[in-house]
Amino acid sequence: MKRILKWIFRIVLVLLVLGFLWGFISYWRSSSDCDRQTAAPTNPMKAIVHCDYGLTNLKLQDIEKPVPNDDQILVKVRAASVNPYGWHFIEGTPYIMRAMGVGLRKPKDIRLGVDFAGTIETVGKNVTQYKPGDEVFGGADGAFAQYLCRRATGSVAPKPAGLTFEQAASVNIAGITALQAVRDKGKVQPGQKVLINGASGGVGTFAVQIAKSFGADVTGVCSTRNADLVRSLGADHVIDYTKEDFAKNDQRYDVILDNVPNHSLSEIRHSLTPNGKYVMIGGGGPNDNRWVGPFGRVIHTLVLSPFIGQKMGMMMAQPSTQDLTLLAEMVQSGKLKTVIDRTYKSLSEVPDAIRYLEEGHARGKVVITVE
Numbered sequence: 128m129k130r131i132l133k134w135i136f137r138i139v140l141v142l143l144v145l146g147f148l149w150g151f152i153s154y155w156r157s158s159s160d161c162d163r164q165t166a167a168p169t170n171p172m173k174a175i176v177h178c179d180y181g182l183t184n185l186k187l188q189d190i191e192k193p194v195p196n197d198d199q200i201l202v203k204v205r206a207a208s209v210n211p212y213g214w215h216f217i218e219g220t221p222y223i224m225r226a227m228g229v230g231l232r233k234p235k236d237i238r239l240g241v242d243f244a245g246t247i248e249t250v251g252k253n254v255t256q257y258k259p260g261d262e263v264f265g266g267a268d269g270a271f272a273q274y275l276c277r278r279a280t281g282s283v284a285p286k287p288a289g290l291t292f293e294q295a296a297s298v299n300i301a302g303i304t305a306l307q308a309v310r311d312k313g314k315v316q317p318g319q320k321v322l323i324n325g326a327s328g329g330v331g332t333f334a335v336q337i338a339k340s341f342g343a344d345v346t347g348v349c350s351t352r353n354a355d356l357v358r359s360l361g362a363d364h365v366i367d368y369t370k371e372d373f374a375k376n377d378q379r380y381d382v383i384l385d386n387v388p389n390h391s392l393s394e395i396r397h398s399l400t401p402n403g404k405y406v407m408i409g410g411g412g413p414n415d416n417r418w419v420g421p422f423g424r425v426i427h428t429l430v431l432s433p434f435i436g437q438k439m440g441m442m443m444a445q446p447s448t449q450d451l452t453l454l455a456e457m458v459q460s461g462k463l464k465t466v467i468d469r470t471y472k473s474l475s476e477v478p479d480a481i482r483y484l485e486e487g488h489a490r491g492k493v494v495i496t497v498e
């Protein structure tokens with residue numbers, strides 16, 4: 128028995144050493160294709176690139192202007208918006224993301240930005256739904272640039288005529304997240320009581336309006352300075368979190384949409400009806416729990432869910448042309464307003480825009496005009 132234990136111990140030790148060595152070698156061998164992408168472009172355009180992790184490593188640089196393939200459109204970007212989503216790639220946090228393919232030591236993908244609005248410059252030969260000159264908006268990798276290529280059938284839609292490029296660029300991630308949270312995860316029904324924690328941010332300002340358009344009785348949680356804004360978006364009740372904690376009163380909600388996971392799951396359960404639904408949207412800031420980020424809380428909700436009547440879970444918004452088109456229609460018909468906090472005037476100001484977003488108190492969306 129002693130000998131068997133000794134051998135098991137030795138095997139585990141060897142595996143640990145090999146694992147450590149493998150991690151060490153992978154870490155130092157991991158690289159980005161920064162040198163290739165930034166080497167003397169023949170047809171240059173300006174783009175924000177990051178060859179190393181960290182906000183201070185963002186640079187506005189000349190890189191090769193992309194060429195669309197047969198199924199793609201080439202868009203001249205007129206505006207882009209920033210999202211908390213982006214700062215995880217900028218900082219490489221939570222670190223677990225690096226091991227999941229984002230790049231161990233350096234970011235694998237050196238381009239940043241997703242949400243955009245712009246004008247189509249050229250289309251691939253298989254593209255029939257768009258033509259040069261069309262104005263579009265949506266999501267694509269590398270939106271912090273003068274040009275981007277996007278599959279024409281991807282997450283892109285015609286820009287509503289009544290919207291500026293800045294307004295249209297504010298819709299994609301925040302709008303789709305809010306729509307899918309209300310409709311697909313929360314399954315909000317008319318008359319239900321819905322609480323939106325973080326009602327005045329990018330996702331929250333859309334979620335309040337969408338939940339209201341589904342006929343819900345909406346409570347928005349925000350700070351004093353944003354109470355009027357949240358009310359003007361249609362919230363029936365506003366809780367000022369600087370004065371009152373929603374988890375400490377006796378009110379119960381059918382659905383809680385949580386952009387700011389600043390309450391424990393037992394506090395959340397206390398505020399839900401017995402069959403209520405908790406939709407965890409936000410995962411905290413870039414510096415919250417730098418190793419595993421929101422994953423600990425996600426596992427906690429998954430473990431808890433089967434044993435209780437309430438439904439608890441995290442959502443991951445999915446890119447969707449249909450949802451983008453639906454949001455465009457809602458905006459066009461006046462059912463949905465875009466709320467823009469600040470507009471930065473050029474790509475060189477992307478780091479400032481992200482720094483402002485990181486403070487965690489944006490009022491609606493933060494947008495960049497791309498010259």
Ligand SMILES: NC(=O)c1ccc[n+]([C@@H]2O[C@H](COP(=O)([O-])OP(=O)(O)OC[C@H]3O[C@@H](n4cnc5c(N)ncnc54)[C@H](OP(=O)(O)O)[C@@H]3O)[C@@H](O)[C@H]2O)c1
Nearest residue numbers: 211304325327328329330350408409410442443444488489
């Ligand atoms: N799961 C997904 O698929 C998905 C998709 C998109 C976004 N997200 C996540 O969702 C979260 C929200 O995104 P966002 O774009 O809305 O972020 P955001 O625009 O930066 O949200 C900022 C808002 O949060 C509010 N806030 C800060 N502290 C608060 C508190 N203690 N109580 C209530 N509100 C508070 C702020 O209001 P005050 O100024 O009044 O404090 C501010 O208006 C982020 O964590 C993001 O990563 C997840």
